[in-house]
Amino acid sequence: xxxxxxxxxxxxxxxxxxxxxxxxxxxxxxxxxxxxxxxxxxxxxxxxxxxxxxxxxxxxxxxxxxxxxxxxxxxxxxxxxxxxxxxxxxxxxxxxxxxxxxxxxxxxxxxxxxxxxxxxxxxxxxxxxxxxxxxxxxxxxxxxxxxxxxxxxxxxxxxxxxxxxxxxxxxxxxxxxxxxxxxxxxxxxxxxxxxxxxxxxxxxxxxxxxxxxxxxxxxxxxxxxxxxxxxxxxxxxxxxxxxxxxxxxxxxxxxxxxxxxxxxxxxxxxxxxxxxxxxxxxxxxxxxxxxxxxxxxxxxxxxxxxxxxxxxxx
Amino acid sequence: xxxxxxxxxxxxxxxxxxxxxxxxxxxxxxxxxxxxxxxxxxxxxxxxxxxxxxxxxxxxxxxxxxxxxxxxxxxxxxxxxxxxxxxxxxxxxxxxxxxxxxxxxxxxxxxxxxxxxxxxxxxxxxxxxxxxxxxxxxxxxxxxxxxxxxxxxxxxxxxxxxxxxxxxxxxxxxxxxxxxxxxxxxxxxxxxxxxxxxxxxxxxxxxxxxxxxxxxxxxxxxxxxxxxxxxxxxxxxxxxxxxxxxxxxxxxxxxxxxxxxxxxxxxxxxxxxxxxxxxxxxxxxxxxxxxxxxxxxxxxxxxxxxxxxxxxxxxxxxxx
Numbered sequence: 001x002x003x004x005x006x007x008x009x010x011x012x013x014x015x016x017x018x019x020x021x022x023x024x025x026x027x028x029x030x031x032x033x034x035x036x037x038x039x040x041x042x043x044x045x046x047x048x049x050x051x052x053x054x055x056x057x058x059x060x061x062x063x064x065x066x067x068x069x070x071x072x073x074x075x076x077x078x079x080x081x082x083x084x085x086x087x088x089x090x091x092x093x094x095x096x097x098x099x100x101x102x103x104x105x106x107x108x109x110x111x112x113x114x115x116x117x118x119x120x121x122x123x124x125x126x127x128x129x130x131x132x133x134x135x136x137x138x139x140x141x142x143x144x145x146x147x148x149x150x151x152x153x154x155x156x157x158x159x160x161x162x163x164x165x166x167x168x169x170x171x172x173x174x175x176x177x178x179x180x181x182x183x184x185x186x187x188x189x190x191x192x193x194x195x196x197x198x199x200x201x202x203x204x205x206x207x208x209x210x211x212x213x214x215x216x217x218x219x220x221x222x223x224x225x226x227x228x229x230x231x232x233x234x235x236x237x238x239x240x241x242x243x244x245x246x247x248x249x250x251x252x253x254x255x256x257x258x259x260x261x262x263x264x265x266x267x268x269x270x271x272x273x274x275x276x277x278x279x280x281x282x283x284x285x286x287x288x289x290x291x292x293x294x295x296x297x298x299x300x301x302x303x304x305x306x307x308x309x310x311x312x313x314x
Numbered sequence: 315x316x317x318x319x320x321x322x323x324x325x326x327x328x329x330x331x332x333x334x335x336x337x338x339x340x341x342x343x344x345x346x347x348x349x350x351x352x353x354x355x356x357x358x359x360x361x362x363x364x365x366x367x368x369x370x371x372x373x374x375x376x377x378x379x380x381x382x383x384x385x386x387x388x389x390x391x392x393x394x395x396x397x398x399x400x401x402x403x404x405x406x407x408x409x410x411x412x413x414x415x416x417x418x419x420x421x422x423x424x425x426x427x428x429x430x431x432x433x434x435x436x437x438x439x440x441x442x443x444x445x446x447x448x449x450x451x452x453x454x455x456x457x458x459x460x461x462x463x464x465x466x467x468x469x470x471x472x473x474x475x476x477x478x479x480x481x482x483x484x485x486x487x488x489x490x491x492x493x494x495x496x497x498x499x500x501x502x503x504x505x506x507x508x509x510x511x512x513x514x515x516x517x518x519x520x521x522x523x524x525x526x527x528x529x530x531x532x533x534x535x536x537x538x539x540x541x542x543x544x545x546x547x548x549x550x551x552x553x554x555x556x557x558x559x560x561x562x563x564x565x566x567x568x569x570x571x572x573x574x575x576x577x578x579x580x581x582x583x584x585x586x587x588x589x590x591x592x593x594x595x596x597x598x599x600x601x602x603x604x605x606x607x608x609x610x611x612x613x614x615x616x617x618x619x620x621x622x623x624x625x626x627x628x629x630x631x632x633x634x
Contacts, residue, residue: 040450143333145565146617148609150572151590152341155606158594159345246459250576253461254591266461273465273580277473287462295457302453 031307041303044296051293055105058098067091067261078281085281087271093285096263101289103264104245107179108293111244114183116237119190124221126191127198138195145188153247156181157256174258182247190236197229231308238301242294249290265290323621327614334610335388339381342603388607394600398593403604407586411608414585417504418574422563424509425516430559433520434552437528438543448517455514460573464507464580471503478503482583504581508573512566519562520555527555557627564620571609 025033036042069089076086084093126137157177164173201207202225210224249266251257253273258264260271265286272282375383387393393403432452436445472480479500488496527533528551536550537543575587582588586605593601 139329139333143330143337146330146568146613147334147337148568148571148606148613150568150575151606151609152337154575154590154594155338155602156341158602159341163345242457249459250461250572253459254576254579256591256594269461269465276465276469280469280473283465283469287459287465291458291462294459295454298453298457 035303035307038299038303038306040299041306044299044303047292048296048300051101051289051296052105055098055101058101059095062094062098064092064095084285085279087268087279087282093268093282096268097265097286097289100263100265100268100286103175103258103262104248104266104290105293107175107182107248107264108241108245108297110175110179111182111186111247112237112240114179115186115240115244116190116233118183119187119236120194120226120233122187123191123194124198124226127195128202128217128221134195137191141188141191144185147185149185149247150250153181153185153251154254154256157251161256171258171262174262178248178251178257182244186240186243186247190233190240193232193236194229197232198225201225201228235301235305235309238297238304242297242301245290245294245297319625320622323618323625326621327618330614330617331611334614335385335607336381338603338606338610339384342384343377343380393604393607396593396598396601398596398598398601403600406589406601407604407608410584410586410589413583414574414578414587417501417508417577417583417585418570420501421505421507421509421512421574422570424505425512426563428510428513429516429520430552430556433517434524434547434555436517437521437524437555438547440525445521449521452514452517455510455517458511460507460511460576461580463511464503464577467503467507468580480581482581500581504577504583507580508570508577511573512570515566515569516559516563520559523558524551524555527551557624560623560627561620564616564623567613567616571612 069091078085084097087093087096122137122141126134126141160177161174164177167173168176202220207220207224210220215224248257248264249269252264252266253270255270258267260267263271268286269283269290272279272286275282391404393407395401396403396406399406432448436442436448439445468480471478480503482500482504533546533550536546541550571587574585575590577583578585578587579591586608590602590605592598593605
């Protein structure tokens with residue numbers, strides 16, 4: 001293993017004073033410096049920002065309606081009037097994708113948020129309370145890890161969809177259901193990560209010092225341990241956004257996610273899959289969008305790992 | 315590996331199976347909707363008959379008694395009747411299961427065959443050009459959702475090039491060698507989609523496992539004895555590095571099943587994955603429950619196998 005610190009400070013001939021003279025960087029600047037070294041991550045950040053921008057403000061520049069049915073121009077390839085072509089009802093695919101992209105990305109972010117909140121809570125409780133509570137919580141975590149996720153996801157959606165639809169409306173009901181279920185089935189990696197961090201951090205001297213000063217248990221966790229455990233959580237959370245986007249697209253692709261009038265990227269792909277021979281563009285654009293979003297988020301996660309996760313410095 | 319270790323592992327699997335059954339039953343019990351909902355609104359059925367029916371099927375029993383009844387029925391193989399396929403659920407699932415297992419097995423084999431050489435070679439020269447290319451391709455591989463890869467392959471190989479059929483036929487008319495050729499031709503795309511997706515995430519596991527081992531002292535010793543680099547890698551490093559990979563392959567099983575459901579659905583492979591989707595779309599609840607239960611049982615089975623293999627490959631675990 002190549003050690004990142006030289007064996008002695010003067011190993012490369014420079015006097016130690018020269019090292020001390022360099023101004024110390026703040027932790028966030030230091031992280032940004034490490035992140036920038038990951039060229040693909042930086043490129044991904046640019047691309048993802050672009051995607052988010054297009055999805056968020058796209059309707060300002062492309063004000064076509066998503067449900068403007070026009071049978072005179074159905075299944076057309078990309079043209080000036082319809083840059084991404086049209087579907088079997090003559091609806092503009094670009095407009096549909098801008099609208100659907102908001103839902104897809106929002107589901108990804110919200111499900112990540114659910115997963116991280118649940119994961120951090122369980123991991124923190126488990127890491128602070130050793131003994132029986134810890135063992136029980138870890139058993140539950142392992143149990144959830146060994147659940148077959150997609151079948152269970154499908155089962156829950158199948159059983160609860162109608163009920164929530166009538167309670168919260170078709171769009172809101174499905175959104176809440178999908179976010180909660182995806183988040184509720186993906187918190188386990190975060191919980192294990194947080195627990196492992198807590199187990200090592202709670203024995204550190206600075207926690208000891210805070211405890212000696214009379215900090216309560218809650219304060220220890222919130223002010224001292226959690227901030228130090230956050231790096232890996234941010235990395236895991238980033239990857240989780242990508243996973244949640246894939247999960248939502250999968251559900252929509254199987255025809256079990258959002259209803260047809262809410263064209264998330266997976267849903268557009270589901271509608272397109274029977275016209276692959278006559279209108280390949282219809283499938284390529286939404287599929288490409290999912291791929292690009294997931295790929296860039298994964299690369300950013302990798303870059304953040306370099307930047308924030310000190311264990312991975314090789 | 316001692317028999318006691320095997321026994322302990324098997325006993326440890328029972329609480330997991332129990333836990334999963336509780337989760338499944340809870341989902342089912344919490345779900346809105348009443349199996350007798352239609353009867354309740356039917357004016358021709360008198361209230362006394364309704365109550366008698368509810369009592370007969372135990373719908374008014376406390377939850378834990380219903381759970382025990384349900385679990386007993388599941389364990390006895392009494393999984394209910396599929397109203398869509400007009401046959402018992404367990405027979406239906408047993409008909410479809412071999413196809414799914416074949417697809418999953420073949421694609422896992424493909425994944426391992428791709429991932430191990432690439433991961434080992436990448437780790438042998440970390441940050442070399444090969445390693446960087448392999449790493450980037452791996453990222454692309456597991457960022458491509460299986461449903462999109464499947465559609466892409468159909469577009470290229472079935473529609474553009476017309477090399478491969480894109481609908482899987484379970485009743486091929488050909489016989490003899492031709493049957494094998496047709497079977498392989500129609501299996502290539504489903505297996506490739508699933509295998510390459512799995513392989514992509516496995517490459518990174520293999521790479522980091524090899525990197526963990528390659529810096530250990532015994533490897534340096536082997537090198538300093540004058541053993542060739544190739545031999546050190548194959549005989550000394552890979553053998554130990556693959557031990558954690560075995561576990562990871564088994565732990566990935568839930569993800570693989572998810573991928574198998576999608577792949578079967580795209581290529582219309584008649585396995586339990588496509589059965590699950592079609593049952594959901596046709597509201598065939600007993601089949602949905604049965605398939606989910608089978609998937610859960612398979613996951614636990616593979617975890618058990620991984621544990622046993624792990625103990626077999628690494629005796630330090632077994633005697634702890």
